[in-house]
Amino acid sequence: MFKLADLAKNKELFSHGHRACAGCGEALGVRQIMLAAQTTGLPVVTTMCTGCLEIFSSIYPHSAWQVPMIHTAFETSASTASGVEAAYRVLRRTGRLNEEIRIIAFGGDGGTYDIGLQALSGALERRHRFLYVCTNNEAYMNTGVQRSGATMFGAETTTTPVGRKGYGKKQFEKDLTAILVAHGIPYVAQGSPSFWNDLITKMQKALDTDGPSFINVLAPCRLGWAFPPEETIELGRLAVNTLMGWVSVGMLTPEKSRVVAICAVE
Amino acid sequence: MILAKTGNEAFAYAMKQINPDVVAAYPITPSTEIVQLFSNYVSDGEVDTEYVPVESEHSAMTACIGAAVCGCRVMTATASQGLALMHEMLFIAAGLRLPIVMAVASRSLSSPLNIHGDHSDSVASRDSGWLQFFCETVQEGYDTLIQAVKIAERANLPALVGIDGFILSHCQERIETLEDQVVRDFLGRRKPAYNLLDWRNPILVGPATLQDYYFEFKRSEIEGMNQVLPIIEEVQAEFGRIAGRKYPVLEEYRCEDAEAVVVLMGSACGTVRVAVDRMRAKGKKVGMVKLRVFRPLVHSLLKKSLVKFKKIGVMDRVDAVNSYGGPLFTEITSVLYDTDERPWVFSYVYGLGGKEFTPEDAEMVLEQVLTGKEDELVTYVGVR
Ligand SMILES: Cc1ncc(C[n+]2csc(CCOP(=O)(O)OP(=O)(O)O)c2C)c(N)n1
Ligand SMILES: [Mg+2]
Numbered sequence: 001m002f003k004l005a006d007l008a009k010n011k012e013l014f015s016h017g018h019r020a021c022a023g024c025g026e027a028l029g030v031r032q033i034m035l036a037a038q039t040t041g042l043p044v045v046t047t048m049c050t051g052c053l054e055i056f057s058s059i060y061p062h063s064a065w066q067v068p069m070i071h072t073a074f075e076t077s078a079s080t081a082s083g084v085e086a087a088y089r090v091l092r093r094t095g096r097l098n099e100e101i102r103i104i105a106f107g108g109d110g111g112t113y114d115i116g117l118q119a120l121s122g123a124l125e126r127r128h129r130f131l132y133v134c135t136n137n138e139a140y141m142n143t144g145v146q147r148s149g150a151t152m153f154g155a156e157t158t159t160t161p162v163g164r165k166g167y168g169k170k171q172f173e174k175d176l177t178a179i180l181v182a183h184g185i186p187y188v189a190q191g192s193p194s195f196w197n198d199l200i201t202k203m204q205k206a207l208d209t210d211g212p213s214f215i216n217v218l219a220p221c222r223l224g225w226a227f228p229p230e231e232t233i234e235l236g237r238l239a240v241n242t243l244m245g246w247v248s249v250g251m252l253t254p255e256k257s258r259v260v261a262i263c264a265v266e
Numbered sequence: 267m268i269l270a271k272t273g274n275e276a277f278a279y280a281m282k283q284i285n286p287d288v289v290a291a292y293p294i295t296p297s298t299e300i301v302q303l304f305s306n307y308v309s310d311g312e313v314d315t316e317y318v319p320v321e322s323e324h325s326a327m328t329a330c331i332g333a334a335v336c337g338c339r340v341m342t343a344t345a346s347q348g349l350a351l352m353h354e355m356l357f358i359a360a361g362l363r364l365p366i367v368m369a370v371a372s373r374s375l376s377s378p379l380n381i382h383g384d385h386s387d388s389v390a391s392r393d394s395g396w397l398q399f400f401c402e403t404v405q406e407g408y409d410t411l412i413q414a415v416k417i418a419e420r421a422n423l424p425a426l427v428g429i430d431g432f433i434l435s436h437c438q439e440r441i442e443t444l445e446d447q448v449v450r451d452f453l454g455r456r457k458p459a460y461n462l463l464d465w466r467n468p469i470l471v472g473p474a475t476l477q478d479y480y481f482e483f484k485r486s487e488i489e490g491m492n493q494v495l496p497i498i499e500e501v502q503a504e505f506g507r508i509a510g511r512k513y514p515v516l517e518e519y520r521c522e523d524a525e526a527v528v529v530l531m532g533s534a535c536g537t538v539r540v541a542v543d544r545m546r547a548k549g550k551k552v553g554m555v556k557l558r559v560f561r562p563l564v565h566s567l568l569k570k571s572l573v574k575f576k577k578i579g580v581m582d583r584v585d586a587v588n589s590y591g592g593p594l595f596t597e598i599t600s601v602l603y604d605t606d607e608r609p610w611v612f613s614y615v616y617g618l619g620g621k622e623f624t625p626e627d628a629e630m631v632l633e634q635v636l637t638g639k640e641d642e643l644v645t646y647v648g649v650r
Binding site: 043044045047054055058059060061063065066067068069070071072073075076079080081082083084085086087088089090091093094097101118119121122123125126 | 314315331340464473
């Protein structure tokens, strides 16, 4: 358990002044994650996909990142992190870097469920040690709310519009968390900024994991989901509590990949 | 040491001597052996390299970028579809000014599928901001790969070193190699201007830049490329001192009083040399201009050399479908446009998909250029 009073003393590694929409769930999630990243006491180096996060946090000459950050392309957060981790390993092994560093890769649901899934799968199979955080707002928000593999059945997006025949997305979302579990990596979890204490606890566990770890973070999008900005936290909470996907906490062992604890938070 | 090595073996051996910090690569014919042989060196502990056996070439190039941003010396190898799959990331490597070095065993592009040598893959990456070297022999490939590391790091730009698939990649040659320590001393350690892992001085790499800055970033990248030629010459001279082998950026072969020359890149230069010798023996005034560096385009050197000749055949081992001649042809005609002499220039496309290109074919081309006969814009050599 964390106390807000203690967290408030941490540095804002993801600082204010970025260009996210008011009430952006992704910005809230990343802010909490970067606060939590400090609880290990180790420095972090980060990567991210093209998407809303990259656009609102890093339009030159401004940056919201108080830690090293690299963005290369849309589908490449995990493969970039693979390279960073390989560099870290060789520099440590040859005595050219003498401190421990943690690596966090961010990707939207488009960059993770869809176009970047291969790169993520490869990186996990190779067992690079980094934490991958999917900031999941359930559609391609940056390009104007198109459906993704994370979009739920029936949801209206700009490529699954409701019309005389269409009723929104005709397919169910893919179970990415299960796909990750199937990789047999040591830590997989789901979280939401609406349950900050839970998310931060998972962050700490993930960063302490010796091997790849993954957290799927539900990030309500006021533009794509069309709600007033003050309702972000409430919507996230409702999504979790009504079991609209966001309930399981996976704690996995490397030998036997399985979800050992499923608990509705709160 | 004198060794018998194929092009791929020579590349892998050079990589062992370079001892890169990170290699991320994916197998594809005809370059597969490079990564295979290199992973043996890793497995035997002969290098310090962290070898990342990625799941695709797209990830290979991306992982190279991630590692290079952390200050590491980084290499990869690929060909054909693999290079095409990397395409998106090639521009990012160059835009971020990362001195990644890539060994390429050049191969045609599908479809139809063909595994043999031509320059379609490298030339399709021409505008990505990479330095491009085309080698005539296995020896030149070995030497150039070592030089490319130093050139790339001085220029802060990535470099591609190509040998023709199968023709060189699988052809054994007698090569003179350097001692490991000589190579390592020649290269020293990479001294990067910044390092992502330096968390006390955090940097943001690859931000979004819009109408207000993008063009300036690109302009500065272009300037970086504009200034590479003296670096290449400098490094070649340094290399010449340790190895005793020198490769001019542009070589004129038996061009003294030539009336007709052909310009080309890659292994076919060796074929053309034979043809030139045979024709010279018959008293025909022909020669060859070998271009070793495709990017940066050495336009001032090309102009200075080529204005001396009345008739020039430009030979491309790739076609740029429906362009006004082959890719090198259009560049050379542009280079010569503002000269008073304005030589006749003819476009030849040869050897696609590894189609055999013999000394007889080369003689036929030289003969045609000499007589100045030209029926079509592009002559496709040896197509049935
Ligand atoms: C190869 C490639 N294809 C398409 C795009 C265009 N594109 C940029 S961001 C994006 C969608 C991002 O969606 P997501 O990953 O869910 O992140 P979000 O913006 O929703 O946070 C798309 C389609 C691109 N940049 N690169
Ligand atoms: Mg999204």
